[in-house]
Amino acid sequence: MTSVLYDAPGPRAKRRNVIISVVFFALLALAAWFIWYKMDEKNQWAWALWKPFTQSEAWTTYLLPGLGNTLKAAALAMVIGLPLGAFFGIARLSDHVWVRLPAAWVVEFFRAIPVLLLMLFANEFYNSYTGVSSEQRPLYAVVTGLVLYNASVLAEVVKAGILSLPKGQSEAAMAIGLRKNQTMRSILLPQAVTAMLPAIVSQLVVIVKDTALGGVMIGFTELLNARQTMSAFYATVIPSFIVVGLIYIVLNFILTSFASWLEKRLRRSKKSTGAVLSAEDMEELNPAAVGGSFGTGGEGGGLPGSRTYT
Amino acid sequence: MFDFLSDYDNPTLLGAFWMTVKLTFFSGIGSLIWGTLLAAMRVSPVPLMRGFGTAYVNIIRNIPLTVIIIFTSLGLANIFRVTMGSDDFKVQDFRLAILGFVTYTAAFVCEALRSGINTVPLGQAEAARAIGLTFSQTLRLIVLPQAFRSVIGPLANVLIALTKNTTVAAAIGVAEAAYLMKGMIENEAEVLLIGAIFAFGFVVLTLPTGLILGWLSKRLAVKR
Numbered sequence: 001m002t003s004v005l006y007d008a009p010g011p012r013a014k015r016r017n018v019i020i021s022v023v024f025f026a027l028l029a030l031a032a033w034f035i036w037y038k039m040d041e042k043n044q045w046a047w048a049l050w051k052p053f054t055q056s057e058a059w060t061t062y063l064l065p066g067l068g069n070t071l072k073a074a075a076l077a078m079v080i081g082l083p084l085g086a087f088f089g090i091a092r093l094s095d096h097v098w099v100r101l102p103a104a105w106v107v108e109f110f111r112a113i114p115v116l117l118l119m120l121f122a123n124e125f126y127n128s129y130t131g132v133s134s135e136q137r138p139l140y141a142v143v144t145g146l147v148l149y150n151a152s153v154l155a156e157v158v159k160a161g162i163l164s165l166p167k168g169q170s171e172a173a174m175a176i177g178l179r180k181n182q183t184m185r186s187i188l189l190p191q192a193v194t195a196m197l198p199a200i201v202s203q204l205v206v207i208v209k210d211t212a213l214g215g216v217m218i219g220f221t222e223l224l225n226a227r228q229t230m231s232a233f234y235a236t237v238i239p240s241f242i243v244v245g246l247i248y249i250v251l252n253f254i255l256t257s258f259a260s261w262l263e264k265r266l267r268r269s270k271k272s273t274g275a276v277l278s279a280e281d282m283e284e285l286n287p288a289a290v291g292g293s294f295g296t297g298g299e300g301g302g303l304p305g306s307r308t309y310t
Numbered sequence: 311m312f313d314f315l316s317d318y319d320n321p322t323l324l325g326a327f328w329m330t331v332k333l334t335f336f337s338g339i340g341s342l343i344w345g346t347l348l349a350a351m352r353v354s355p356v357p358l359m360r361g362f363g364t365a366y367v368n369i370i371r372n373i374p375l376t377v378i379i380i381f382t383s384l385g386l387a388n389i390f391r392v393t394m395g396s397d398d399f400k401v402q403d404f405r406l407a408i409l410g411f412v413t414y415t416a417a418f419v420c421e422a423l424r425s426g427i428n429t430v431p432l433g434q435a436e437a438a439r440a441i442g443l444t445f446s447q448t449l450r451l452i453v454l455p456q457a458f459r460s461v462i463g464p465l466a467n468v469l470i471a472l473t474k475n476t477t478v479a480a481a482i483g484v485a486e487a488a489y490l491m492k493g494m495i496e497n498e499a500e501v502l503l504i505g506a507i508f509a510f511g512f513v514v515l516t517l518p519t520g521l522i523l524g525w526l527s528k529r530l531a532v533k534r
Contacts, residue, residue: 113513217480
C-alpha cells in the first residue's frame with residue numbers, strides 16, 4: 001500500500017510500523033478497557049438493563065413507532081422539499097434579475113438559520129395562528145423546519161445539477177425551436193434529476209439526523225424521544241443510547257451505501273450525459289450534515305458546474 | 311415593540327448570542343485540533359490507525375448531533391459522573407456541550423482536510439521523500455501547510471455549520487440563542503418579531519464568517 005505521503009515500506013519502516021501499531025493497539029485496548037471498567041463500576045453490564053431489548057415489547061411499544069415517526073417526518077420533508085427546492089433552484093437560474101435575486105435571498109436566508117430555530121418558530125407559529133391540533137403540531141413543526149432548510153439546500157443541488165449538464169443540451173433544444181420553459185421541463189430537468197439522485201439520497205441522511213431535534217425540543221415522538229420514554233420505563237439509560245445510536249448508524253449506512261451504489265451505476269450507464277452529483281459534492285453544499293460516503297474515497301469525478309457557496 | 315426584551319436578563323439577548331459565540335469558538339478550536347489528528351491518522355502508513363480514523367469518521371457522521379449532545383448530559387454527567395473539572399452545573403453543561411460538538415465536528419474537519427491533502431501534487435511529496443524527510447516531516451512541513459490553505463473554503467463551511475449546530479446545546483440547558491428563543495417565543499405574543507430577531511442574529515453571525523473566509527480562501531489558495 002503506497003500513497004502520496006509514503007513509499008512501500010522497507011525493512012526498517014516495516015519494523016517501525018509494527019511498533020507503532022502495537023503501541024496504538026495498546027492505547028485502543030486501554031481505552032476499551034477503561035470504558036468497560038467504568039460501565040462495570042456503574043453496573044451498566046447488568047443483564048436486567050439489556051434484557052428489554054431482547055423482548056418484543058420494548059420494540060413494538062417504543063423503538064419501532066419512534067423509528068416510524070422519524071422515517072415519516074423525513075419522507076414528508078423530502079417529498080415536500082424537493083419540488084420546492086427544484087422551483088427555487090430553477091428560479092435562481094432565471095434570465096430575469098427580479099426572479100433570480102429574490103430566489104437567491106430566500107435560499108441564502110434559510111441556509112443561514114439553524115434548523116432548530118425554524119422548528120421552534122414553526123411550532124409556535126402553528127400554535128398562535130392556525131388551528132393545527134396539539135397532537136399534530138410537533139409533526140407539522142418538524143416537517144416545516146426540515147422543508148424550509150432542506151429545500152434551500154436542494155435548490156443549490158438542483159442548480160448545480162442543471163449547470164453540470166453539457167451546454168449542447170440546451171443549445172440543441174433551442175435549435176429545434178423549444179421555448180425556455182419546454183427546454184427546462186423536458187430536456188434539462190429530467191437529466192438533472194438523474195444526475196442529482198445520489199446527492200438527493202445522501203441529503204436524506206441529513207434529514208433523518210435532524211428529525212432528532214424535534215424529539216428533544218418540541219416533543220415530536222421520534223426515535224430519540226421514544227428512547228427517553230423507554231428509559232424512563234425500564235430505567236435503562238446507557239443501553240438505550242447504544243441501541244438507538246446503532247439504529248441511526250445502520251439506517252444512515254443503508255442510505256449512504258444506496259447513494260454510492262446509485263452513483264456508480266449512473267456513472268457507468270451509457271444513457272446519461274455522465275454528469276453525476278455525488279455525496280462528496282453535497283459536502284460542499286451542506287458540510288456538517290452529510291453522512292459518511294462509505295468507501296468511495298478517492299477522486300470521485302467532480303462536476304464542472306460552478307459552485308460558489310459561502 | 312421591543313419592550314419585552316428587557317424582561318429577559320438571564321440570559322439577555324446579547325448574553326445568549328455571546329454564549330453561542332463562545333460555544334462556537336471553543337468547539338471550533340477543539341474540532342480543528344482533533345480533526346487534524348484524525349486526518350493525520352487517516353493518511354498514515356499504519357493500517358491500524360487508518361482503520362481507526364475511518365471507523366471514527368463513519369460512525370460519528372451517521373449519529374445525529376442531538377443524540378451525542380443529550381448523551382453527554384444524561385449518559386456522561388448523570389451516570390458516569392463526568393464533571394469536566396467543575397462543580398457548577400452551568401459550567402459543566404457548557405463544557406459537556408463543547409465536548410459533544412468537538413466529537414461530532416472533528417469528523418467533518420477530518421474529511422475536509424483529507425480532501426485538501428489529496429489536492430497536493432504527488433511530485434511534492436515525492437520530492438520531500440527524495441531529500442530524506444520522514445512521513446511526519448513531509449506531512450508537517452510540506453503537505454499540511456498547503457492542504458490547510460486549499461481547504462479554508464470547506465473549513466469555513468464546517469465552521470458555519472458548527473455555528474448553527476451550537477443551537478443544539480439548548481437541549482441540555484445551555485443558555486444560548488435557541489434556549490432564549492424557546493423561552494421567549496412561548497411566553498410572548500410577538501412570534502413573528504422574535505423569530506425575525508433571532509434569524510437576524512444568526513445571519514449576522516454566519517454571513518461575515520462566510521464572506522471573510524471566502525475572501526481568505528481565494529487569497530491564500532495555492533495557485534497551480
